[in-house]
Amino acid sequence: MEEELNYVTVTFNAAGIATNEQPNDLAIIYEQVKTGEHARDTDPVIPENNKKAPLYTQLHLVAACLGTVCIILVLVVIALSIYFNKVMSEQHRENTNLTAQNLLLWREKTGLERQIEDLTKEKDGLNWTIGVILEYENFAVNTHCPQKVCKPCLDGWVLFQSKCYLFTQHEFYSSWRKWKDSHNECRKTNADLVVIESQEEQEFINNHTKAYSDVNHGYWIGLSKMDDMWTWVDRSNFTVAYWKTEKAGYKTSCALSQPHADPLANWHKASCDMKNRWICEQRALVKESDGSSTLAI
Numbered sequence: 001m002e003e004e005l006n007y008v009t010v011t012f013n014a015a016g017i018a019t020n021e022q023p024n025d026l027a028i029i030y031e032q033v034k035t036g037e038h039a040r041d042t043d044p045v046i047p048e049n050n051k052k053a054p055l056y057t058q059l060h061l062v063a064a065c066l067g068t069v070c071i072i073l074v075l076v077v078i079a080l081s082i083y084f085n086k087v088m089s090e091q092h093r094e095n096t097n098l099t100a101q102n103l104l105l106w107r108e109k110t111g112l113e114r115q116i117e118d119l120t121k122e123k124d125g126l127n128w129t130i131g132v133i134l135e136y137e138n139f140a141v142n143t144h145c146p147q148k149v150c151k152p153c154l155d156g157w158v159l160f161q162s163k164c165y166l167f168t169q170h171e172f173y174s175s176w177r178k179w180k181d182s183h184n185e186c187r188k189t190n191a192d193l194v195v196i197e198s199q200e201e202q203e204f205i206n207n208h209t210k211a212y213s214d215v216n217h218g219y220w221i222g223l224s225k226m227d228d229m230w231t232w233v234d235r236s237n238f239t240v241a242y243w244k245t246e247k248a249g250y251k252t253s254c255a256l257s258q259p260h261a262d263p264l265a266n267w268h269k270a271s272c273d274m275k276n277r278w279i280c281e282q283r284a285l286v287k288e289s290d291g292s293s294t295l296a297i
Helices: 023-041 048-134 179-187 199-207
Strands: 158-160 163-167 219-226 229-232 254-262 265-270 277-283
Touching: 048 277, 179 219, 179 277, 199 254
Parallel strands: 219 277
Antiparallel strands: 158 163, 163 277, 219 229, 219 254, 254 265
């Protein structure tokens, strides 16, 4: 730094010797010079460290502010985390409750659907039974429903696919019947000679018949020739046939099932006046299903 220079004017007398008359003025001038120098000398020199002190103070203030902000942010994060965990816990609890409610509703719905299904089956069964009863002119309740419990079939009849079958077992020729008389015997029990509609039914019949007398005899079925056409007694369509291969004889207008022949080829064309056993068929009083095979009234 450049030093300041102070100039002082000193006055001397003509002889080169200071007069005694001016000591005060000189003293004043000298005093002023000393005072100026003293003032210059006493001007404090600011150290470099002291000059930087304000900068350090500002940095400390900024750091303190940032620290405070960081603490606030940490507290906010902690608060948000606690709130988020609380919300998630409540959501999980609500989801659990909803899952339990949905499971309960599903079980109730399943139970109701099963009840509806059971009631529908029961209704269909009742409608079936009512339809069968209406086919009778005089329905014998005590015969079909002993002790107020209705069975699908009468005693001695065999149940198959919601139908009842009677396979006559008469041993003597006097009890055998011609085709028309056999049909009349079936009608007495509100039945008809059997109408075979499927291979399963054909096999079922073959399994419940047995050979008797000789190979020419068998069991009358509900098939006969009318107007030169083979026709079932209920006028249903003639869809399946299990005829034997041999040629028919004279006046062969009725069909006979012969147990000794091939199960799927045992229909024999015979004379309607021939006496044989027979097979009756009627609808079961109680419809065959997965449930009970009886009906309480």
